[in-house]
Amino acid sequence: MKWVAELSGRTFLITGANTGIGLATANDLAARGGRVYLACRSGQKGAAAVAQITVATGSDDVRFLPLDLADLASVRACARAFLALEEPLHVLINNAGIGGTPGRTKDGFELVFGVNHLGHFALTMGLLDCLTASRARVVNVASDAHYQAKGIDFDRLRRRTRGITGMHEYAVSKLCNVLFSQELARRCADSGLVSYALHPGVVASDIWRRVPGPVRPLVTRRMLSTEQGARTSLFCATAPTEALRSGAYYEDCAERAPSPVATRELGEQLWRHSEAWT
Numbered sequence: 001m002k003w004v005a006e007l008s009g010r011t012f013l014i015t016g017a018n019t020g021i022g023l024a025t026a027n028d029l030a031a032r033g034g035r036v037y038l039a040c041r042s043g044q045k046g047a048a049a050v051a052q053i054t055v056a057t058g059s060d061d062v063r064f065l066p067l068d069l070a071d072l073a074s075v076r077a078c079a080r081a082f083l084a085l086e087e088p089l090h091v092l093i094n095n096a097g098i099g100g101t102p103g104r105t106k107d108g109f110e111l112v113f114g115v116n117h118l119g120h121f122a123l124t125m126g127l128l129d130c131l132t133a134s135r136a137r138v139v140n141v142a143s144d145a146h147y148q149a150k151g152i153d154f155d156r157l158r159r160r161t162r163g164i165t166g167m168h169e170y171a172v173s174k175l176c177n178v179l180f181s182q183e184l185a186r187r188c189a190d191s192g193l194v195s196y197a198l199h200p201g202v203v204a205s206d207i208w209r210r211v212p213g214p215v216r217p218l219v220t221r222r223m224l225s226t227e228q229g230a231r232t233s234l235f236c237a238t239a240p241t242e243a244l245r246s247g248a249y250y251e252d253c254a255e256r257a258p259s260p261v262a263t264r265e266l267g268e269q270l271w272r273h274s275e276a277w278t
Contacts, residue, residue: 007034011089012237013082013127015039015067015120016096018049021141021200024230025093029237031057039067039078039123040096069096069119070105072278079126088134089127091237094120094177095141099170102161109277112166113157116173121180122278128193135192138184139236142177142197144251147259149175152266154273176270178249178258183267185247194246196236197258200229201251 012029016022017038030036030053038053040046046064053062065081068074082089097116105114124131124138131138148171161169181197188195235253236244244250249258 007032007238009033010091011035011037011087012091012093013037013039013065013089014093014095015069015123017093018042018045020226021229021233022093022095023049023053024226025095025233025237026062027053027056028230028234030054030059030062032238033059035061035063037063037065037082039065041066041068067096067123069115069123070111072105072107072119072122075119075122076126079123082127083130089130089136090134091137091139092124092127092131093139093141093233093237094124095139095233096120097141097173100166102166104160107277108158110157110159110161110169112161112169113173113176116170117176117180118274118277120177121274124180124184125275125278132188132191132193136194137237138181138193138195139233140177140181140195140197141200141233142181142249143170143174144199145171146174146178146262147171149259149261151261152176152270154269157273175259175262178262179267179270180274181249182247182258182262182264183271186264186267187271189246194241194244196244196246196248196250198232198236198250199256200232 007029012034014022014026017026018040026036026038038046038049043066050062050064065078067078098112101111103111105111109118152172178197181195184195232250232253236250248255
């Protein structure tokens with residue numbers, strides 16, 4: 001499935017692209033001629049992914065950037081490293097995510113929120129001038145789990161993950177992805193930058209790797225392949241702009257109404273907190 005036959009001359013940055021949906025997305029974009037930057041935490045795994053994609057696609061235009069979304073200093077360094085290259089960025093795919101992982105980030109935020117939303121917020125803001133200059137797309141990989149969130153307890157985001165599975169925190173973080181995408185679209189409506197959120201499907205990826213063994217099968221019981229899971233990410237990243245609506249939420253390459261909890265008021269509130277925290 002190819003919406004754009006040739007991506008030569010277009011630059012993509014994908015977080016968490018060393019595994020799962022991110023790796024499948026990067027592989028497809030590289031195979032179609034795009035310049036692809038893999039932003040991920042492990043240098044060893046990042047280098048291995050670059051080598052794997054290079055062999056699979058024949059592309060020599062795949063690069064690694066170090067990025068630890070649980071450390072805002074690392075996020076800022078990643079943005080600076082890309083900006084230092086002095087090249088355009090046409091598509092930022094905020095793909096990386098974790099679930100079922102208790103803890104706090106280096107900066108003291110609930111870990112799943114910190115990685116899934118706040119790190120990506122900081123990265124996007126750090127690259128915003130470059131993105132707007134390219135009239136770029138920001139693609140936020142959310143989840144239909146966001147429908148389970150009843151709202152956001154902003155005080156709770158400063159405390160350690162609660163519970164065994166972390167499903168509540170995961171749902172809230174995915175609601176944040178949807179809200180961020182909507183609010184970014186509103187704020188950048190006159191700049192040419194567009195933003196989309198999406199549900200990739202329930203995918204057999206590494207996102208649940210830290211869920212305790214006995215409950216992992218319950219969390220991951222319905223699975224798609226990573227290639228199937230990358231389908232909507234690729235649609236949002238490469239489909240003609242007239243086929244998409246900025247700020248919208250997508251599933252199976254089609255627009256879907258997000259949770260009614262995803263209001264403009266909550267999006268503005270999340271933006272203010274995220275801006276202050278980063």
